[in-house]
Amino acid sequence: MPKYTIVPGTEVPQTPFYYYDLDLLRRTLKTAADEAGKYGYRIHYALKANVEPRILAEIQRAGLGADCVSGYEVRCAVENGFAPQQIVFAGVGKSDREIEYAIRAGIFAFNCESLQELEVIDELAAKQGKVVNAALRINPNVQPDTHKYISTGQSESKFGISYTEVDAALAKLHELEHIRIVGLHFHIGSQIRKMESFAELARRVNEIAEWFESKGVELKHLNMGGGLGIDYGDPDAEPVPDFAGYFRTFRDNLRVREGQTVHFELGRSIVAQCGELITRVLYTKTTAGGAHFAITDAGMTELIRPALYSAHHRIENLTAEADRQPRPTGLYSIAGPICESSDVFARDIEFPESRRGDVLSIRSTGAYGSIMASNYNMRPIAPSLFSDGE
Numbered sequence: 001m002p003k004y005t006i007v008p009g010t011e012v013p014q015t016p017f018y019y020y021d022l023d024l025l026r027r028t029l030k031t032a033a034d035e036a037g038k039y040g041y042r043i044h045y046a047l048k049a050n051v052e053p054r055i056l057a058e059i060q061r062a063g064l065g066a067d068c069v070s071g072y073e074v075r076c077a078v079e080n081g082f083a084p085q086q087i088v089f090a091g092v093g094k095s096d097r098e099i100e101y102a103i104r105a106g107i108f109a110f111n112c113e114s115l116q117e118l119e120v121i122d123e124l125a126a127k128q129g130k131v132v133n134a135a136l137r138i139n140p141n142v143q144p145d146t147h148k149y150i151s152t153g154q155s156e157s158k159f160g161i162s163y164t165e166v167d168a169a170l171a172k173l174h175e176l177e178h179i180r181i182v183g184l185h186f187h188i189g190s191q192i193r194k195m196e197s198f199a200e201l202a203r204r205v206n207e208i209a210e211w212f213e214s215k216g217v218e219l220k221h222l223n224m225g226g227g228l229g230i231d232y233g234d235p236d237a238e239p240v241p242d243f244a245g246y247f248r249t250f251r252d253n254l255r256v257r258e259g260q261t262v263h264f265e266l267g268r269s270i271v272a273q274c275g276e277l278i279t280r281v282l283y284t285k286t287t288a289g290g291a292h293f294a295i296t297d298a299g300m301t302e303l304i305r306p307a308l309y310s311a312h313h314r315i316e317n318l319t320a321e322a323d324r325q326p327r328p329t330g331l332y333s334i335a336g337p338i339c340e341s342s343d344v345f346a347r348d349i350e351f352p353e354s355r356r357g358d359v360l361s362i363r364s365t366g367a368y369g370s371i372m373a374s375n376y377n378m379r380p381i382a383p384s385l386f387s388d389g390e
């Protein structure tokens with residue numbers, strides 16, 4: 001596991017801060033690119049997971065494209081060196097301004113999520129005298145094994161064009177002169193660890209693609225979205241996610257036609273394990289019921305995943321680990337300073353006796369950590385530090 005370590009005799013910088021292990025990021029990127037490369041698959045990194053410029057630079061250098069979900073992310077990708085032709089733009093609510101900007105930037109394709117959106121993109125492309133590429137995001141109605149807030153491909157969810165509407169979408173595309181359909185897009189959810197969910201997606205895609213082909217539509221690209229999960233719990237788990245198993249699942253289940261390219265949009269699996277949130281214990285206390293709390297200087301403003309999804313992140317007491325004298329352990333709840341009862345990182349975990357000033361690390365927070373930070377309680381955004389000292 002990547003580790004921020006306390007070096008005796010040196011001071012820990014002002015907490016809270018995010019710390020990123022760039023070597024692990026590079027190792028992860030190399031594995032992902034090598035495994036995808038075996039089958040000619042292409043990865044677009046989902047910027048929504050983390051947009052630290054240093055991290056984007058590594059990802060861009062590794063040859064990945066960019067998957068964006070707002071005009072701001074499109075601009076961020078362009079500013080961080082991604083070629084417009086390597087950028088795709090998804091999202092259920094793209095505003096006119098964002099669409100206009102992306103057309104002007106000359107991105108590779110829009111992943112379109114409704115019939116109305118197709119009309120709007122067509123109209124805005126016409127104004128710029130352009131014909132733009134679009135992939136239809138189809139809701140495949142596959143239920144993955146993950147938290148309901150991060151499941152996106154079920155018939156009742158807001159994402160994508162429903163399979164009941166594909167006829168109408170095709171008819172609409174025949175009318176529109178400024179949109180060229182280049183493929184299909186799918187995304188069933190995030191933090192999915194059972195490969196069977198992806199196999200099921202691939203099999204659904206085979207049926208859907210066949211239907212489109214039977215209507216004479218040439219599908220140049222199939223975009224399988226993202227969603228590969230990581231191990232949040234096991235301290236000894238290999239930190240590089242199982243890209244080999246993930247891409248092999250598609251190789252074994254997805255039918256790919258001659259000349260067709262397959263795209264993926266991975267976020268979490270690329271950046272989660274290389275990041276950790278470093279925080280200090282401000283106070284310790286014991287409730288009337290006997291529960292021990294360690295109150296930290298990071299809270300849900302720095303990392304909202306536990307409060308929002310009851311997500312589990314491993315926490316370590318770095319000061320206790322560095323101490324020569326072993327400390328007794330007990331059951332502790334680790335909570336932030338925010339005025340919300342949900343601002344708790346972990347409840348009743350076996351933890352070394354904690355003291356004011358102890359430095360803790362909250363692991364596997366490189367994805368959907370700093371990017372989801374807020375200024376609630378007027379708190380400033382925590383800075384980022386990198387393993388090379390910057």
Ligand code: LLP
Nearest residue numbers: 046187190191226227228265266267268368
């Ligand atoms: N493509 C689309 C269309 C998506 O909606 C997402 C994530 C991805 C790709 C990237 O998925 P990934 O490979 O990272 O699983 N904030 C939540 C996760 C939300 C994911 C939203 N969509 C969390 O902290 O768990």
